[in-house]
Amino acid sequence: MQITVNGERHDVQATTLSALLAEMGYDATTRIATAVDGCFVAASKRPALALHAGAQVEILAPMQGG
Amino acid sequence: MTLFYGTELASRLMLGTAQYPSPEILADAVRRAGAGVVTVSLRREAAGARAGQAFWELIRGLDVPVLPNTAGCHTVREAVTTAQMAREVFGTDWIKLEVIGESDTLQPDMFALVEAARILTEDGFKVFPYMTEDLVGAERLLRAGCEVLMPWGAPIGSGKGLNNLFGLRALRAHFPDVPMVVDAGIGVPSHAAQAMELGYDAVLINTAVAKAGDPAEMARAFAMAVEAGRMAYIADPMEERDMAVPSTPVIGQAVL
Numbered sequence: 001m002q003i004t005v006n007g008e009r010h011d012v013q014a015t016t017l018s019a020l021l022a023e024m025g026y027d028a029t030t031r032i033a034t035a036v037d038g039c040f041v042a043a044s045k046r047p048a049l050a051l052h053a054g055a056q057v058e059i060l061a062p063m064q065g066g
Numbered sequence: 067m068t069l070f071y072g073t074e075l076a077s078r079l080m081l082g083t084a085q086y087p088s089p090e091i092l093a094d095a096v097r098r099a100g101a102g103v104v105t106v107s108l109r110r111e112a113a114g115a116r117a118g119q120a121f122w123e124l125i126r127g128l129d130v131p132v133l134p135n136t137a138g139c140h141t142v143r144e145a146v147t148t149a150q151m152a153r154e155v156f157g158t159d160w161i162k163l164e165v166i167g168e169s170d171t172l173q174p175d176m177f178a179l180v181e182a183a184r185i186l187t188e189d190g191f192k193v194f195p196y197m198t199e200d201l202v203g204a205e206r207l208l209r210a211g212c213e214v215l216m217p218w219g220a221p222i223g224s225g226k227g228l229n230n231l232f233g234l235r236a237l238r239a240h241f242p243d244v245p246m247v248v249d250a251g252i253g254v255p256s257h258a259a260q261a262m263e264l265g266y267d268a269v270l271i272n273t274a275v276a277k278a279g280d281p282a283e284m285a286r287a288f289a290m291a292v293e294a295g296r297m298a299y300i301a302d303p304m305e306e307r308d309m310a311v312p313s314t315p316v317i318g319q320a321v322l
Binding site: 006007021024025026027030031032033034035038039040042043058059060061062063064065066 | 082083084085086092105106107108109110111112113114115117118119121122125134135137143144147148150151152154155156222223250270272273
């Protein structure tokens with residue numbers, strides 16, 4: 001299935017958001033936040049979040065800010 | 067005592083964490099500033115890249131309250147989603163709400179800001195809105211549930227100081243009981259002192275410290291300026307006059 005992660009296209013096997021994170025190599029302990037199609041997805045909701053072809057996934061990490 | 071959503075800060079100097087030459091210099095600057103709050107953000111990071119995690123460990127080690135921002139957001143939806151993501155990552159319901167309306171000046175979009183502030187407040191956020199010094203906008207933000215206001219001094223990163231003294235004075239006078247922070251545009255410690263002398267409760271600085279030749283030394287200079295400005299405000303400054311008034315008594319002066 002083709003989806004977009006952080007602006008880049010990926011062909012993935014995963015069908016849920018938590019499976020996608022594992023497939024892409026994100027460690028379960030890594031502090032990240034996720035959104036799909038512009039909507040926030042809490043960590044607790046990731047296993048139940050079904051991905052669809054063309055989904056826009058954002059994976060964000062802490063960063064310096066003003 | 068000034069309470070920001072019920073919390074008294076250890077210092078009235080809020081410090082941004084971006085653009086420092088190194089993480090060590092950032093940590094040193096935060097310590098020497100005695101910062102009451104540090105601002106942080108969220109960005110895309112590939113799996114395997116550890117910069118975000120390393121940054122988060124550094125911030126946690128500083129033991130200073132964090133204020134996540136929604137920098138770079140141009141729409142209500144972007145800002146609301148970013149705030150929700152920040153709340154989970156940083157474990158705080160405080161959010162410095164930025165909704166930018168104009169790219170050259172990074173001027174806040176007050177209309178979108180009010181809408182985003184209303185949505186976030188209803189969702190339990192404690193919103194610190196980055197705003198222009200607009201009185202009507204301030205009234206709307208307070209009505210939307212904001213209990214703190216953060217007017218700009220000048221465009222972000224410009225270092226121009228307080229661009230509209232009259233407007234900032236008017237805002238302070240109209241809402242005397244609302245905690246207010248001058249955020250953005252401050253370039254040197256005298257600008258920060260001036261904001262505090264006007265009665266603002268705190269200032270938020272980033273570029274002026276991070277881009278100084280010696281950020282840690284500049285952080286200390288800002289801390290002293292903020293303290294001096296606050297003391298001066300409490301001490302109730304004299305009235306400005308257009309004409310001279312002799313300070314040495316004229317009675318008893320010799321006629322020579």
